[in-house]
Amino acid sequence: MQLILIRHGETLWNKEKKVQGLTDIALSDIGIMQAKRLALSLKDHPVETIYASPLKRACQTAEIINDYHRKEIMIHRELVEMDMGDFEGLSYQELMTRGSDFLKRWMTNPAELKMPNGESLEELQDRAWSVMEKIIAKAENALIVSHNFTIASILCRLRNISLSEFRSACVGTASKTIIHFADGEAAIDILNDRSHLQG
Numbered sequence: 001m002q003l004i005l006i007r008h009g010e011t012l013w014n015k016e017k018k019v020q021g022l023t024d025i026a027l028s029d030i031g032i033m034q035a036k037r038l039a040l041s042l043k044d045h046p047v048e049t050i051y052a053s054p055l056k057r058a059c060q061t062a063e064i065i066n067d068y069h070r071k072e073i074m075i076h077r078e079l080v081e082m083d084m085g086d087f088e089g090l091s092y093q094e095l096m097t098r099g100s101d102f103l104k105r106w107m108t109n110p111a112e113l114k115m116p117n118g119e120s121l122e123e124l125q126d127r128a129w130s131v132m133e134k135i136i137a138k139a140e141n142a143l144i145v146s147h148n149f150t151i152a153s154i155l156c157r158l159r160n161i162s163l164s165e166f167r168s169a170c171v172g173t174a175s176k177t178i179i180h181f182a183d184g185e186a187a188i189d190i191l192n193d194r195s196h197l198q199g
Contacts, residue, residue, distance in 0.1 A: 047143045
């Protein structure tokens with residue numbers, strides 16, 4: 001059994017370096033191109049089921065990948081990105097200015113500290129893992145299209161590491177991470193692969 005964790009392609013907010021949590025931004029032209037290259041790299045991969053976050057950027061990426069697989073895409077709200085609260089829509093520069101005190105505290109305690117009027121990584125992991133457990137229990141080769149913090153939180157759980165180490169599990173746009181399960185144990189075969197975007 002394999003899990004393929006996919007981060008959606010690029011949006012304009014990704015390019016503009018804006019905080020993009022629950023804001024429903026579609027893929028940019030570059031993001032669509034990235035998703036097509038990603039889809040091509042997965043066209044011969046045995047995919048039995050496809051799951052996606054309901055946000056446009058994830059759904060579009062899933063639909064482009066699904067051109068080669070023709071499966072029903074199952075949408076799960078639990079796979080959305082972390083709720084960034086008051087930081088939603090800020091540029092990274094604005095975030096560093098307005099949220100500097102919070103970010104200093106968050107760097108030392110990222111698991112439990114909530115984004116102002118938003119969510120904590122711990123809350124994100126709990127909701128994402130609730131659906132991941134159901135997906136894993138089906139023992140099918142599943143492709144899951146989601147978001148950076150969401151995927152990082154899932155990978156922390158699969159690797160049995162603390163959320164304080166989530167940065168080691170962050171992934172780039174239009175990346176694929178492949179995990180295989182054997183005898184109930186998860187092993188990461190490929191992490192944050194974006195080689196399909198080159199050239």
